[in-house]
Each structure stands twice: as structure tokens, then as C-alpha cells.
Amino acid sequence: MPPRVRFAPSPTGYLHVGGARTALFNWLYARRHGGAFILRIEDTDVERSSTDMVTAIFNSMKWLGLDWDEGPDVGGPHGPYFQTERLDKYRAAGFALVASGHAYRCFCKPEDLKAERSAAEAAGRTWNYDRRCQRRSAAEVAAKVAAGEPSAIRFLVPPGITAFDDLVHGRIEFDNANIEDFVVIRSDDYPTYHLSVVVDDVDMQVSDVVRGDDHISNTPKQVLLYHAMHAAVPRFAHVPLIMGPDKKRLSKRHGATSVGEYEAQGYLPEAMVNFLALLGWSPGGDQEIFSREELIQRFDLEGISGGNAVFNPEKLDWFNQQHIMRMSAAEILGRLRSAGLMNVGLEIGELQIEKVIDLLKPRSKKLADFVPQMRPFLSDDLVFDEAAVKKHLSDPAVPGLRKALASALRTVEPWTAAALEETLRAVAAAHGVKAGVLIHATRVAVTGQGNSPGLFEVLELVGRDRVIRRLELC
Numbered sequence: 001m002p003p004r005v006r007f008a009p010s011p012t013g014y015l016h017v018g019g020a021r022t023a024l025f026n027w028l029y030a031r032r033h034g035g036a037f038i039l040r041i042e043d044t045d046v047e048r049s050s051t052d053m054v055t056a057i058f059n060s061m062k063w064l065g066l067d068w069d070e071g072p073d074v075g076g077p078h079g080p081y082f083q084t085e086r087l088d089k090y091r092a093a094g095f096a097l098v099a100s101g102h103a104y105r106c107f108c109k110p111e112d113l114k115a116e117r118s119a120a121e122a123a124g125r126t127w128n129y130d131r132r133c134q135r136r137s138a139a140e141v142a143a144k145v146a147a148g149e150p151s152a153i154r155f156l157v158p159p160g161i162t163a164f165d166d167l168v169h170g171r172i173e174f175d176n177a178n179i180e181d182f183v184v185i186r187s188d189d190y191p192t193y194h195l196s197v198v199v200d201d202v203d204m205q206v207s208d209v210v211r212g213d214d215h216i217s218n219t220p221k222q223v224l225l226y227h228a229m230h231a232a233v234p235r236f237a238h239v240p241l242i243m244g245p246d247k248k249r250l251s252k253r254h255g256a257t258s259v260g261e262y263e264a265q266g267y268l269p270e271a272m273v274n275f276l277a278l279l280g281w282s283p284g285g286d287q288e289i290f291s292r293e294e295l296i297q298r299f300d301l302e303g304i305s306g307g308n309a310v311f312n313p314e315k316l317d318w319f320n321q322q323h324i325m326r327m328s329a330a331e332i333l334g335r336l337r338s339a340g341l342m343n344v345g346l347e348i349g350e351l352q353i354e355k356v357i358d359l360l361k362p363r364s365k366k367l368a369d370f371v372p373q374m375r376p377f378l379s380d381d382l383v384f385d386e387a388a389v390k391k392h393l394s395d396p397a398v399p400g401l402r403k404a405l406a407s408a409l410r411t412v413e414p415w416t417a418a419a420l421e422e423t424l425r426a427v428a429a430a431h432g433v434k435a436g437v438l439i440h441a442t443r444v445a446v447t448g449q450g451n452s453p454g455l456f457e458v459l460e461l462v463g464r465d466r467v468i469r470r471l472e473l474c
């Protein structure tokens with residue numbers, strides 16, 4: 001049977017890189033094996049969830065190219081895919097657990113239990129719910145329900161050991177003695193995460209649960225629920241957490257953490273996908289650059305490592321640059337345009353712009369890096385770097401040299417980098433200065449900047465008229 005996997009974000013924040021990596025692993029696994037990738041929105045924490053975040057999560061997933069086969073917008077046979085639209089199912093499941101003796105009504109007030117827990121913990125004792133409501137007689141419970149007393153539903157944890165075979169971590173066992181009778185339906189009738197996630201995973205026929213390591217401690221409770229519901233337990237793969245370069249859990253302190261921020265900074269989704277795929281997963285071998293198709297062909301859960309993965313922003317930049325290098329200039333131009341980054345414009349032909357992009361590719365880590373570098377080719381309104389002007393244009397000999405070069409360039413044929421280089425070197429020699437002096441001065445005069453790709457390629461693409469005009473402007 002092809003796998004059925006899901007990504008189940010809570011819309012309480014933007015799509016975090018950790019969540020995106022979880023979504024990607026699920027998506028790759030589904031695509032690799034011809035399975036289904038389900039998107040389910042876990043919005044039962046109504047206070048903290050928002051529709052803006054739902055939209056932001058959808059947008060980030062679309063940007064990464066993680067399309068879902070079942071879920072919001074596309075529908076599917078097991079919908080609805082928002083948990084707040086499935087509350088009846090959780091309540092029915094809660095009552096069914098009570099009916100089958102796997103759970104009981106608890107009339108204790110949450111604030112009283114909280115106070116008991118705090119007092120015990122302050123005294124250095126651990127505190128577990130003592131099952132006082134489980135000992136109530138059926139008649140007592142019925143009377144309280146009839147009187148309209150609010151109650152939660154608690155799962156009755158049986159004695160024994162709960163174990164599961166994790167695809168990443170191997171066999172994991174928990175002694176049920178350490179698992180408290182946990183609430184599955186709160187007194188406000190909302191389900192807790194454990195119940196809703198299991199009801200949905202059963203209903204949606206999820207075969208493999210691939211999610212963050214932080215859910216390992218939740219898994220025994222969920223396994224107990226599967227058993228109580230007589231449902232098949234899925235396979236679990238708990239993916240190691242993502243750490244910052246300081247080996248602490250990735251957080252705002254380390255810089256951008258949401259996928260949307262990386263999109264806004266001009267990263268390519270291809271690079272982000274490649275980078276995220278290798279955070280905690282390895283196909284073996286030395287290859288690092290993978291297209292989406294290659295990742296699909298290579299991905300498997302066996303390649304996920306148990307150790308924590310380190311998010312290194314410099315490595316992401318490197319991936320981005322590598323993907324930029326592999327992309328055609330026409331493609332990059334299209335991306336720049338759709339990102340709204342192409343709003344400076346002299347009339348230069350499309351082919352010419354593509355040549356400029358090819359020239360700038362090796363010097364551009366992000367899409368946004370192209371923009372200032374393209375300026376001298378696309379605009380006469382240069383931005384001058386003061387330090388470069390001071391360093392390379394202030395010598396009293398420079399204006400004469402600029403004029404001499406301008407006049408020599410009028411007749412250079414053909415207007416190619418090689419011919420331009422020959423001419424510039426000849427002018428420098430005729431004036432008894434080192435070629436470097438004139439090269440630097442010309443670069444600043446023509447681009448405004450102290451750094452650029454090879455000067456002669458730049459001059460070729462800026463074009464004869466503009467180069468001469470900029471050299472003469474002194």
C-alpha cells in the first residue's frame with residue numbers, strides 16, 4: 001500500500017523552518033512512493049490560532065512547492081481538514097472511550113488540580129492525578145451530569161509498558177506507571193491534542209507519522225489511544241530537532257526562522273528545499289546539490305539521522321548561490337520580475353539583460369543581490385561609493401586619463417572585452433601609469449562601485465555610448 005502521510009501544523013505562527021522541514025520530509029516520502037500527502041490544520045487552540053497564519057502557512061508551502069493531495073482548498077475523502085470543523089468526531093470518540101471503559105468523566109476543577117500540582121511540586125514531590133473521579137459510582141456520575149456539572153473526559157491509563165518502533169530512534173518504551181490519566185476532552189468540550197490527532201490520523205488512514213522529536217514523549221499516550229480504539233498503530237519517524245550554529249534550539253536569536261522571511265530575502269525555493277532536505281537526512285555519498293526530482297528519487301526515511309541537525313545560514317547562502325548558478329538567465333529574470341525587483345529600467349534589450357545576469361550570477365548569493373549590481377547596466381543614475389571615489393578618482397592625473405580613454409574608445413572595433421582591454425592597456429602605457437590605476441578609475445566612473453565583475457565584460461555590456469559619457473563626466 002502506498003503511504004499516507006500528513007503535515008499537521010497549528011496555525012499559531014508562521015511556517016517555521018522546522019515545520020517546513022517536517023512538511024518536506026512527509027511530502028518527499030509521499031512523492032517517492034506514490035502515496036498521499038495530507039494537509040490538516042490543527043486549529044483547536046482557538047485563542048492562539050488565526051486565519052492569517054493559515055493563509056501564511058499555505059503561501060509558504062506553495063512557495064516551497066509542497067502541494068497537498070488532500071486538505072484545505074483541494075478537499076478529499078476524509079475532510080473537513082480543519083480540526084475546528086471536526087469537533088463532533090472528537091466528542092463522539094471521547095464518549096465512545098467512556099462507554100468502552102477506557103476513559104471516565106472527571107469533575108475536578110482544572111484550577112484546583114493546578115493548585116494541588118503546584119503545591120506538590122513546590123514541596124519537591126511529583127504529582128499525578130489520583131483518579132478520584134474514576135472511583136465515583138455510576139449513579140453519582142449520572143447525577144452530576146444531570147445537574148449540569150461540567151466535566152472533562154480522562155483516559156484511564158492501563159498498567160504495563162507502552163512501546164513503539166521508531167524508524168529513526170529504534171524501539172522506545174515507556175512505563176505506563178509514569179503516564180498520568182490524561183484529559184482527552186476538556187470541560188469546555190474541546191479535545192486535547194492527543195485525542196484529535198489520533199482520531200484524525202485513524203480517520204484519514206495515515207500510515208506513517210513523520211514529525212519532530214519533540215513529540216516522542218506524546219507518542220505513548222497516542223499509542224494507548226490507538227489500542228483503546230482498536231485501530232492500527234501507524235509507523236512513527238521522529239525527526240531530530242533543528243539547532244542553531246551554537247547547538248541551541250533554533251529560535252529568533254539565530255535570525256530569520258520563518259519560511260516567509262527567507263522568501264522575502266530573495267532565496268530560491270529550490271535552494272531552500274535542497275537545504276532543508278539535508279537537515280537531518282542524508283542520501284549517502286558526497287553529492288550536495290539536488291533538484292526536487294532528484295530528492296524525490298533518493299528520499300527515504302531510513303536516511304534520517306538520530307542526531308540533531310544544525311541550521312547554518314552560510315550553508316543556505318551557498319546552496320542558494322549554487323542553485324542560482326544552475327538556473328538560466330531567463331529564469332532568473334522571470335523570478336526578479338515576479339518578485340518586483342526589476343523596477344529600474346533603461347531601454348536595454350532582453351538578451352542584453354540576460355547577458356548581464358549571466359555575468360552577475362557568480363557574485364549573487366540571493367535574488368536581491370542582483371539588483372544593485374544591475375544598476376549600472378540599467379540606469380544612468382549611478383550610486384557612488386564614496387570610499388571608492390576617494391580612492392580611485394581623486395588623483396589629479398585621473399581626469400586626463402579618463403578623457404584619453406574615452407577618446408580611444410570612440411573608435412575601438414569590435415566592441416568586445418578583449419579589444420577594450422587592449423585599448424585601455426595601451427592608453428595607460430602611453431601615459432606612463434600602471435594599467436591597474438586606469439582599470440580602477442574606469443570601474444568607479446562607469447559603475448559607481450569599487451567592485452564589479454571583470455571590468456572589460458562590464459564595459460562591453462554597458463555599451464559604448466554610456467561608457468564614454470560616464471568617463472567624460474569629470
Ligand code: GLU
Nearest residue numbers: 008009010042197211215
Ligand atoms: N499540530 C501539531 C504541531 O504543530 C502536530 C503534531 C503531530 O504531527 O502530531 O506540533
